[in-house]
Amino acid sequence: MKLKSKYWIAAAFLAFALSCSSDPEGPVSQQFVDDGTYGVKGGDIHRVVLPVTAVTVSVPQGVGTGRLLILGRLQGIEYRAVLLKFDFTLKAEDVGKRISSARLHLPMQVATPREFRLPATFHEMYSTFSDTSSVTEVPPYDPVPIPDSLGMADDTLDIERTEYDIDTSFVNGWISGTREHKGIAIIWDAAAVTDSTISIEMKAREYGSDPPAVRVTFTDGTSATFGSIDDYSVAIFEEPGLNSVGGIARRVAFSYDPAGIPERAMVNAASLVLKVRGDQGFGGAIGEQLVIGYTALFNYYLYAPNSSDTLSSGFLKGTGVDQNVLDPMISRTIKLSLRGYMGDVLRNARANTGLVLQSNLEVFRIQRLSFVSGGADAPYIEIYYSLPADFGGAQ
Amino acid sequence: MRKRAFAAAFAAALILAAGSSAPTFAQSIYGINYIGEHAFPGSARYRALGLSSYALIDSSCAIPANPAAMADLTRVTFSLVEIMSVSNVRSGSESANVSRFQIPSVMFGVPVRKGLVLGFGYLTQFSGKGDFAFDYPIENGATAREIHRFRCGLFNVPLTVAWRPVPWARVAGAYRIERGSIENAYQVDFRKDLYSATESKRVRSFSGSSWSGSTLLNLHPRLQLGLGWNSGVSYEGDETFTYTRAEFDSVAAWRFDLTSAWEAGASFGINERWWVSGHFWQRSAPDTRGFEQLTGSIGDERLAALGIERRGGGEGGFFMRAPLRLGYYENRWHLEYPAGRPVDSRFITFGSGFGLPGGPGQVDLSLEFGQIGSAGNNGVDERVVRMAIGLSVAEAWSKRKVAR
Numbered sequence: 001m002k003l004k005s006k007y008w009i010a011a012a013f014l015a016f017a018l019s020c021s022s023d024p025e026g027p028v029s030q031q032f033v034d035d036g037t038y039g040v041k042g043g044d045i046h047r048v049v050l051p052v053t054a055v056t057v058s059v060p061q062g063v064g065t066g067r068l069l070i071l072g073r074l075q076g077i078e079y080r081a082v083l084l085k086f087d088f089t090l091k092a093e094d095v096g097k098r099i100s101s102a103r104l105h106l107p108m109q110v111a112t113p114r115e116f117r118l119p120a121t122f123h124e125m126y127s128t129f130s131d132t133s134s135v136t137e138v139p140p141y142d143p144v145p146i147p148d149s150l151g152m153a154d155d156t157l158d159i160e161r162t163e164y165d166i167d168t169s170f171v172n173g174w175i176s177g178t179r180e181h182k183g184i185a186i187i188w189d190a191a192a193v194t195d196s197t198i199s200i201e202m203k204a205r206e207y208g209s210d211p212p213a214v215r216v217t218f219t220d221g222t223s224a225t226f227g228s229i230d231d232y233s234v235a236i237f238e239e240p241g242l243n244s245v246g247g248i249a250r251r252v253a254f255s256y257d258p259a260g261i262p263e264r265a266m267v268n269a270a271s272l273v274l275k276v277r278g279d280q281g282f283g284g285a286i287g288e289q290l291v292i293g294y295t296a297l298f299n300y301y302l303y304a305p306n307s308s309d310t311l312s313s314g315f316l317k318g319t320g321v322d323q324n325v326l327d328p329m330i331s332r333t334i335k336l337s338l339r340g341y342m343g344d345v346l347r348n349a350r351a352n353t354g355l356v357l358q359s360n361l362e363v364f365r366i367q368r369l370s371f372v373s374g375g376a377d378a379p380y381i382e383i384y385y386s387l388p389a390d391f392g393g394a395q
Numbered sequence: 396m397r398k399r400a401f402a403a404a405f406a407a408a409l410i411l412a413a414g415s416s417a418p419t420f421a422q423s424i425y426g427i428n429y430i431g432e433h434a435f436p437g438s439a440r441y442r443a444l445g446l447s448s449y450a451l452i453d454s455s456c457a458i459p460a461n462p463a464a465m466a467d468l469t470r471v472t473f474s475l476v477e478i479m480s481v482s483n484v485r486s487g488s489e490s491a492n493v494s495r496f497q498i499p500s501v502m503f504g505v506p507v508r509k510g511l512v513l514g515f516g517y518l519t520q521f522s523g524k525g526d527f528a529f530d531y532p533i534e535n536g537a538t539a540r541e542i543h544r545f546r547c548g549l550f551n552v553p554l555t556v557a558w559r560p561v562p563w564a565r566v567a568g569a570y571r572i573e574r575g576s577i578e579n580a581y582q583v584d585f586r587k588d589l590y591s592a593t594e595s596k597r598v599r600s601f602s603g604s605s606w607s608g609s610t611l612l613n614l615h616p617r618l619q620l621g622l623g624w625n626s627g628v629s630y631e632g633d634e635t636f637t638y639t640r641a642e643f644d645s646v647a648a649w650r651f652d653l654t655s656a657w658e659a660g661a662s663f664g665i666n667e668r669w670w671v672s673g674h675f676w677q678r679s680a681p682d683t684r685g686f687e688q689l690t691g692s693i694g695d696e697r698l699a700a701l702g703i704e705r706r707g708g709g710e711g712g713f714f715m716r717a718p719l720r721l722g723y724y725e726n727r728w729h730l731e732y733p734a735g736r737p738v739d740s741r742f743i744t745f746g747s748g749f750g751l752p753g754g755p756g757q758v759d760l761s762l763e764f765g766q767i768g769s770a771g772n773n774g775v776d777e778r779v780v781r782m783a784i785g786l787s788v789a790e791a792w793s794k795r796k797v798a799r
Binding site for chain 1: 424427428484485486489490491525527529531533534535537539541543545579581583584585587589590591592593595597636638639640642643686687688689692732733774775
């Protein structure tokens, strides 16, 4: 028992010592640092704001692989036309038959507002296209619309109708090969409609089922369907301001001058500070969200271009700096991190060619992210940096 | 049985060393300003006697204050001393509680023949640690955090020869490989997402060598005298500067010196069990080369210690048989803070010990209560409770007999 009591004394001694904890020593060491006795003085720590010049740069771009075809106007983006192209190859048993009626099948999905009716006309295209083309404006077409079976040219598109009569003579010509089929353009008169948020959305071939089609009935009572082989929504964006728009596309280029920051600065944080204009933001068409399930978040990509010349190809590519997602319809100040990038620029490891913000889904989706361009909320770069500690003597 | 005790003690040493290896270097808050706090080498018994037992014959410990005492070892002996401290530091209206550990000092003593012992091991000589941080307000309402980290450790590896040429005299000489490093790191951290810390760091690594000699004279069965001298050390090395921006990194030669030191001690027995001991140690002020900011703030260091011991007995209960130790010491630091005002440590010490069950060996414990610096004289004072545990185990080594 006596031996055990010795062990207990030693164990208690150790346990007491090992269970002790420490407080931060900062305040009680302050005077050693302040009066130089400690021998190490921290460097100054600063925040600096760099003014930024920002411009919107157009990068001609079109998206032909969307799963919905859209006509209308959404947050400044005008979906001016829908292009359709069909394969009119007949089955063997239909060769030689004549058409008694023809209808253009447009699988409507969403109308905004629901009761909206869009005046539109159908036109033969003068030039062909494909889904993989980058179509940035409405291609040339025959200004004389394709009439319906009654000879009427003007029609209205709405959510309740999916079949539209077209003149059988056009279809007979396309099927027989006597009339070259380069495509049909569905055109609406944007100038005649002043509403800012209107749209008709229909399934595209890429949706995977029930594509746009030309449905015909032959004189013998049989029928045939010719589905689309290419379809396209032609969108136009012409609004001023700082806009990063996917699909169209627009990128925002920022330039700045870091002069005045000390040569020995070590960057703790650097951010490109932007004020988002939620009232101009566009996360995607209603149908894209309700029918397809796309998110309305804007996926941005910030890069340092290889060239600051907006006309050179080097402007379009560069080194990634930051990427993330945000809601383009909420007004707020955002800070895009430049931490590693700015450190490289300040130590001359990277040329200062500015920064470019683009949609990371630029070739897939049409979205819009807009920023305040002037005044107190104009873009700027904020840098927090510290200077190396002063160890005295050689260093 | 003894072998098992020896193995257990060695394992305990490793565990203690591993357990203290992370936040190891540690002493007084004043230690951040120069090369740390002086750790006078010696056993836990030496500490319990207030660092006074320089002239003390001890045949069971391989870390005596006076290396000449090792000449009395008759077995291969392993000794370990671990020191821990808790303190309350006060500076003006601020205070902080601090706990610290120190890398254990370990020594082996190997008798090669009666009265001739070789010793080697690891002895911490100076150590210091500091982690402190301050807020740094910046425009726009932001606040950065300045974080300082100080680590300092000077140690030596002594190669000792202790000899007892005549029964009343012991002498020892030691060659010491001296090494050390001092690290000062400074970080700026905002502790926010998307902010990164920046760091500036200086690491001084240096080495040198020194000689020492000591003697322990048993002038009378109850009177022992000790004298010792340590040569100065010229440390040479470099200081490496590293920064978050690696292009600023640099290396420069660096050196500093410690001057020689001498010491003397005496012990006398009032009777068989009660002994009084005293010890004085001094080193003149080193040059401030390498620490230019301390010019005018480095003075002589000295230690004055007094202790009394009731040695262990064979009769009575546990507490009647157990040794009791009491001591007091004053250590004047090299550092003066502010210049011209020396930093003094004053400690009262207590302790005891008991034999290691199962074989030759000793476990010693000490408690020290004291104060380093004073608010009136230095502006900062530190109230310290320091604990030490010492362990010595021994094994008689002989040629293995081959069973036939």
